[in-house]
Amino acid sequence: MAPYAALWGGILAALLALPVATTSPRTLPLSESEKIQLIQDQLSNLPISVSKLSPLPVGSKRHGGRCKVYPGDADWPSNESWAELNDNTDGRLLKPRPQAAVCYEGPEYNAEACAEMSADWTNSYMHLDGPIEMLSPVYQGLTCVPPSIYDSGNCTQGGFPMYVVNATSPRHVQAGVNFARNTGIRLVVKNTGHDFLGKSGGASSLSIWTHYFKDISYIPEYVDEVGGYLGPAFKCGSGVQAFEIYKAASKKGRVVVGGEGETVGVMGGYIQGGGHSPLSSMYGTGADNVLAFEVVTPDGQFVTANFTHNSDLFWALRGGGGSTFGVATSVTVKAFLDFPTTVSRFTFSTADVTNETFWAGVRTYFDYFITNADAGTYSYFRILPSDPEAGQVTFRMVPFLAPNKTLEETHAILDPWFARLNDLGIVFDPHIKHYDSFYPAWDESFPLEAVQQVNVSSGSRLFPRANFADEGLLNKTFDEIRKSVETNHVVLAFNMKMISPDNRDNAVNPAWRQNVLFAIQSVRWSLNATVEEIWETRRGFTFGDMQRWRDISPGAGSYLAEADRLEPNFQQAFFGDKYPRLLEIKKKYDPEDVFWVATGVGSEGWQVESVDTLPNENGRLCRVEEGI
Numbered sequence: 001m002a003p004y005a006a007l008w009g010g011i012l013a014a015l016l017a018l019p020v021a022t023t024s025p026r027t028l029p030l031s032e033s034e035k036i037q038l039i040q041d042q043l044s045n046l047p048i049s050v051s052k053l054s055p056l057p058v059g060s061k062r063h064g065g066r067c068k069v070y071p072g073d074a075d076w077p078s079n080e081s082w083a084e085l086n087d088n089t090d091g092r093l094l095k096p097r098p099q100a101a102v103c104y105e106g107p108e109y110n111a112e113a114c115a116e117m118s119a120d121w122t123n124s125y126m127h128l129d130g131p132i133e134m135l136s137p138v139y140q141g142l143t144c145v146p147p148s149i150y151d152s153g154n155c156t157q158g159g160f161p162m163y164v165v166n167a168t169s170p171r172h173v174q175a176g177v178n179f180a181r182n183t184g185i186r187l188v189v190k191n192t193g194h195d196f197l198g199k200s201g202g203a204s205s206l207s208i209w210t211h212y213f214k215d216i217s218y219i220p221e222y223v224d225e226v227g228g229y230l231g232p233a234f235k236c237g238s239g240v241q242a243f244e245i246y247k248a249a250s251k252k253g254r255v256v257v258g259g260e261g262e263t264v265g266v267m268g269g270y271i272q273g274g275g276h277s278p279l280s281s282m283y284g285t286g287a288d289n290v291l292a293f294e295v296v297t298p299d300g301q302f303v304t305a306n307f308t309h310n311s312d313l314f315w316a317l318r319g320g321g322g323s324t325f326g327v328a329t330s331v332t333v334k335a336f337l338d339f340p341t342t343v344s345r346f347t348f349s350t351a352d353v354t355n356e357t358f359w360a361g362v363r364t365y366f367d368y369f370i371t372n373a374d375a376g377t378y379s380y381f382r383i384l385p386s387d388p389e390a391g392q393v394t395f396r397m398v399p400f401l402a403p404n405k406t407l408e409e410t411h412a413i414l415d416p417w418f419a420r421l422n423d424l425g426i427v428f429d430p431h432i433k434h435y436d437s438f439y440p441a442w443d444e445s446f447p448l449e450a451v452q453q454v455n456v457s458s459g460s461r462l463f464p465r466a467n468f469a470d471e472g473l474l475n476k477t478f479d480e481i482r483k484s485v486e487t488n489h490v491v492l493a494f495n496m497k498m499i500s501p502d503n504r505d506n507a508v509n510p511a512w513r514q515n516v517l518f519a520i521q522s523v524r525w526s527l528n529a530t531v532e533e534i535w536e537t538r539r540g541f542t543f544g545d546m547q548r549w550r551d552i553s554p555g556a557g558s559y560l561a562e563a564d565r566l567e568p569n570f571q572q573a574f575f576g577d578k579y580p581r582l583l584e585i586k587k588k589y590d591p592e593d594v595f596w597v598a599t600g601v602g603s604e605g606w607q608v609e610s611v612d613t614l615p616n617e618n619g620r621l622c623r624v625e626e627g628i
């Protein structure tokens, strides 16, 4: 018996399992769910009917074909293999259909459910419990959108994954990662689906869905002598969202650095991509505040990445982008003492003043970007062609946020600008409101994120301090942003800086360190535009509108999570001089490219061959050159 057990143990190890639990002592206890890992002992108890797959030593390159294994390929996993994966994930393997399938002919058709869903489609909460939903439908390939918004003709899976592991323990993630690696199919990771570039999608892929890693535990005194931190921290499951961690922190009289949008997955893609925050001018990026990750690496191991363990991986995970180096199951972040916060929201538009007066008012604001960021404040504003037919433009402050500032201190910061708006005869009501703590200020002040439109694409730029330190350059920067709005692009922008009090040495895009204005512009095309027209619009945007912004900020960058999927030289734009080291770490941890994500580190060797030629996830993932 013994040799048999050993043999099957070996086969199973190669197919599904192999990882061994780390045995090193931990400073942080694992949560109950994290104790559920694949360890060598359990392998001998796994079922032995490992379908038709032949055992493979880890690291062997059997799947060296030009493309990831796709349905219809000879080596696409058999139904038995999928059943095996299901068994090894406690029955948590899903084969989900798009939510909007209820709107299209077929077994799922349900007129009532469709009407309800269509009415609420843009609400991000509507999509959170959907295993495959993406907030960027353009990059899904628009193959199943409610017809009242866009008629997909029929509902097909398109760029949505085919199978999903609804993971709640490291073992589920390990089984999924091993399955994808050993079968050669495409693997994706989805948390909330917020990424602007659609990086949680992938046609005919297996997706690891991290949404239900929801544990939050408070550590009153985290001690990290190497990282140089002694203070409170939260250990959070990687599915924890902004609204959850902010509330939990508030109950302990604390704050943490997270995004503005309430449903953003702050412990998932947000933090691994850097992450900007209403608190960034005080505490830096989300990634700057990470103390440790628990992560399943591409070889299926469940490891700790912190200042002393897998420190290169730890460095890369703090800014190098999600779905590249592994799947994080938890993140430990610094927490800070809560503080009072003052907020202001207001609007003015060309409905009340002339174009020139309106723009003069916006221009006066630009004079304060450096001082306001240096004062530790943050603002999120929008300049939008609100009624293009009437030529109307609106400025919305949504909001200006002053952490740890009294009402008086906030007035002192804003009043000089407000006086100039008053002098120009611009009418606005600043609605300044003071809160005793951060949580209610944040909760009441930000707009709920909406699902993106089906005819929109965005690009972004991290404008450095230098652009606002010299009046001539400031004027040029302002003129380019004005031009974008006047050519019918919506501009969303954030005035903040990314200080990094300590642990500056991480993979965060160095362009953030210079940033004073982070601006996004979006181009729109008509709903009935042909593929050729869309390409023309998008090229014009990427190499025209966005190039104007690049030209006035040479050497700066763009933010990888809110960016143009066609961003040229994305390695420089998203990672700056961190790219070579990131690529080295990618090759070390993921030599077989088990993980791939558009515009991610090491992604240049592959591309999605989309069925409509447009940049989206609806197609096979193949190597760029043949014969590698």
Ligand SMILES: Cc1cc2nc3c(=O)[nH]c(=O)nc-3n(C[C@H](O)[C@H](O)[C@H](O)COP(=O)(O)OP(=O)(O)OC[C@H]3O[C@@H](n4cnc5c(N)ncnc54)[C@H](O)[C@@H]3O)c2cc1C
Pocket (backbone or CB within 6 Å): 135, 188, 189, 190, 191, 192, 193, 194, 195, 196, 199, 200, 210, 238, 258, 259, 260, 261, 263, 264, 265, 266, 267, 268, 269, 270, 272, 273, 274, 275, 276, 277, 321, 322, 323, 324, 326, 327, 328, 329, 448, 449, 450, 561, 562, 597
């Ligand atoms: C309306 C809106 C508001 C936003 N506000 C902000 C903001 O204030 N600040 C800011 O910085 N950004 C903001 N973002 C951008 C946001 O940071 C990105 O969309 C980010 O990718 C979201 O991460 P997620 O995990 O929620 O989303 P997903 O799209 O699910 O994931 C993003 C990427 O990370 C990967 N990933 C997710 N979880 C893991 C994991 N556990 N391990 C490995 N890889 C993982 C995914 O594969 C994907 O590639 C906003 C986005 C939207 C749509």
Ligand SMILES: *[C@@H]1O[C@H](CO)[C@@H](O)[C@H](O)[C@H]1NC(C)=O
Pocket (backbone or CB within 6 Å): 024, 025, 026, 027, 028, 223, 224, 225, 226, 227, 304, 305, 306, 307, 308, 309
């Ligand atoms: C990193 O994690 C390991 C394993 O959990 C632990 O032994 C070590 O003390 C941690 N290092 C720091 C600096 O906290």
Ligand SMILES: *[C@@H]1O[C@H](CO)[C@@H](O)[C@H](O)[C@H]1NC(C)=O
Pocket (backbone or CB within 6 Å): 079
């Ligand atoms: C595999 O399962 C699918 C349904 O999920 C079914 O359509 C198909 O016929 C099965 N294939 C085989 C070979 O049994």
Ligand SMILES: *[C@@H]1O[C@H](CO)[C@@H](O)[C@H](O)[C@H]1NC(C)=O
Pocket (backbone or CB within 6 Å): 153, 154, 155, 156
């Ligand atoms: C669904 O639409 C796709 C693309 O428009 C088309 O190729 C396919 O034949 C359609 N399928 C059905 C069943 O109509």
Ligand SMILES: *[C@@H]1O[C@H](CO)[C@@H](O)[C@H](O)[C@H]1NC(C)=O
Pocket (backbone or CB within 6 Å): 094, 129, 131, 166, 168, 212
């Ligand atoms: C995923 O798992 C969670 C937690 O067990 C469960 O609540 C949820 O219903 C599951 N989702 C689906 C679509 O199966």
Ligand SMILES: *[C@@H]1O[C@H](CO)[C@@H](O)[C@H](O)[C@H]1NC(C)=O
Pocket (backbone or CB within 6 Å): 355, 385, 388, 390, 391, 392, 393, 485, 486
């Ligand atoms: C104001 O600017 C808009 C473009 O933003 C333009 O369409 C409109 O014609 C301008 N109005 C006047 C009076 O010049």
Ligand SMILES: *[C@@H]1O[C@H](CO)[C@@H](O)[C@H](O)[C@H]1NC(C)=O
Pocket (backbone or CB within 6 Å): 339, 404
């Ligand atoms: C908050 O403001 C108070 C009063 O000005 C100051 O003493 C304190 O250091 C500030 N806290 C932070 C974290 O900056």
Ligand SMILES: *[C@@H]1O[C@H](CO)[C@@H](O)[C@H](O)[C@H]1NC(C)=O
Pocket (backbone or CB within 6 Å): 363, 471, 472, 475
């Ligand atoms: C910048 O623009 C302002 C307002 O339009 C103008 O008064 C100023 O002279 C300009 N400065 C330079 C250096 O161009």
Ligand SMILES: *[C@@H]1O[C@H](CO)[C@@H](O)[C@H](O)[C@H]1NC(C)=O
Pocket (backbone or CB within 6 Å): 149, 150, 453, 454, 455, 524, 525, 526, 527
């Ligand atoms: C984009 O699509 C929306 C519907 O989703 C539509 O209302 C809007 O008019 C379209 N935009 C353009 C520029 O056609």
Ligand SMILES: *[C@@H]1O[C@H](CO)[C@@H](O)[C@H](O)[C@H]1NC(C)=O
Pocket (backbone or CB within 6 Å): 526, 528, 529, 530
């Ligand atoms: C799209 O619709 C507009 C009118 O809404 C029309 O002018 C245009 O020709 C249409 N374009 C295509 C490609 O059908």
